[in-house]
Amino acid sequence: MDDLWQALEAELPAARELRRELHRHPELSGSESATRDRVLAALGQSAVPVAGTGAAVRVGDGAGPSIAVRAELDALPIDERTGVEWASESPGVMHACGHDVHLAALVAVARAVERAGDGLPPLLALFQPREERYPSGARDMVGQGVLDDCAAVIGVHLHPGLEPGVVACSAGTVNASADEFTITVTGHPGHAGYPHLAQDPVVAIASIVVTLQTAVSRNVDPMTPAVLGVSSLHAGDAANAIPGTATARGTIRAYDATARDLLHHRLTTIARSVADSLGCTAHVDIVRGEPVLTNDAALAAAVTTLLGTQGFDTSADLRSMGADDFSYFAEQVPSVMLFVGATGNDMLHSPAFLPDDSDLTRVATTMLTTYLAAAQTTGAQLVISATP
Structure with a gap:
């Protein structure tokens, strides 16, 4: 495996330049075509688009099922405040979650696997x-x-809540x-001076919250x-007028499917009954998002052991209680999401978040x-060097 680690080392300088290029030209969710094309060009590959603006590229000549590694293409609607020369040139858009780093790292790893033979x-x-x-x-x-011919899926995410050199890989x-x-x-x-002639949705939405x-x-x-949690409220635009509608938006998060469904039910019941008691009506719209993200226990154990040998x-x-749609992959095949400690004190989604090389x-x-750990766990015969 020494050749593989040497190949990765050789790819890192180009990966650093790619990261800066990706950071300079971020794209929002659903509009990542140029980001995808930059990544594919750096990889020296072409691919049929997947899921609209995504891609899946298989590298290496080995037989059998593949080991998948995920990196995210999209950036966030945030005005960057890092001050670096290669800061975002797209107004109001920034790679504030480390996706530029994940993408460049995956390109380096894929090229190393392809070169190692x-x-x-x-x-x-x-x-x-x-x-x-x-x-x-x-x-x-x-x-x-x-994932039809895939034995395992790997996700890696920077996390400034951990110190550099620390990796969390929990089962x-x-x-x-x-x-x-x-x-x-x-x-x-109605008129704010005649509240008895109106049914006030502001009082109702406040009581619901x-x-x-x-x-x-x-x-x-x-x-x-x-x-x-309720994160957004809106009602009316004038101080002296009772509006006709009021809205509240938020999220439901849970570690358990039963609790998740129960909270959907309670949310709807509370909103409707409280509104009705105050002479109003409530409509509830719930958009189901990511399922619970569960790391495969055997894979997590193997990864933890091997990461220890790398220092x-x-x-x-x-x-x-954060969420990541990597969980859709984890529902299908054995998967593991790892969190890698990052430099700096700014949290994810901060306009000043800036991981370094x-x-x-x-x-x-x-x-x-x-x-490599996933390859071992899924049956590949590999002899792994303890030192990269």
């Missing part, structure tokens, strides 16, 4: 669109059969399911993680190590 299982590079918004790019890729649930909801309350508009705080605390087992600290057990190296090393 015989004895390696095929690597399936998944360049996934629409990770940041619905409809899910991962779900669409699964629906188009990209079991690591991310929650996530659904978005909109509550629209309809009343009867307060009552929803009991949905988790009085319905879900306290040992089961769940969140129901990574794997003691962290990172689980959160050492983060790219650690992500690429983690991807390649996990690919």
Whole structure:
């Protein structure tokens, strides 16, 4: 395996330049065609588009099922404030989640596997669109059969909540399911000085938001993680007029399918009954998003062991109520999502979030190590060097 590690080392300088190019030209979810084409050009490959603006590229001459590695194509609607020369040239769009690093690292790993020659299982590079918004790019890729000849799927994500050199690879649930909801309350508009002649949807939406705080605390087992949160409110535009409608938007997150469905039911019941009690009506729209993300236990154990031989600290057990549509892949085949510690103090989705070149190296090393561990776990006969 020494040739493989040497090949990766040789690919890293080009990967750093690719990362800067991707960072300079970010694209929003559903509009990532140019990003995909830049990545494919760097890989020296062509591919039939998948899930609209995505691609799946199989590299390596090995026989048998492939080991897939996912990287995300999309950026976020954020104004960048990093000050680097290669900052975003697209106003209001930024790679604030590390996807540029993930993409460049995957290109380096795929080129290294292709260069290293015989004895390696095929690597399936998944360049996934629409990770940041619905409809899910991962779900669409699964629906188009990209995993039909796949033994395992790997996801690697930078996380500034971990120190550099730390990788979290926990077995079991690591991310929650996530659904978005909109509550629209309809009343009867009127003059603010004559509230008795109106049905006020503002009072109703406020009462619904307060009552929803009991949905988790009085319905879900306290040992089961769940969140129901309202993040957006809107009602009216004038200080002296009662509006006809008011809306609330938010998310439902859970680690358990039963709790997830229960919260959907309680949300709808509370919204309708509270609105009705105040002379209004409520319409609830729930968009089901990502399922729970569960890491395969055997794969996570093998990855943890091998990462330790590469000098990574794997003691962290990172689980959160965040969500990632990588979970659609994990529903189909054994999968593992790893979180790699990043430099800096700015969190994901911050306009100042800026991983450095050492983060790219650690992500690429983690991807390649996990690919090798997955090959072992799924039956490939490999002799793995302990030192990259």
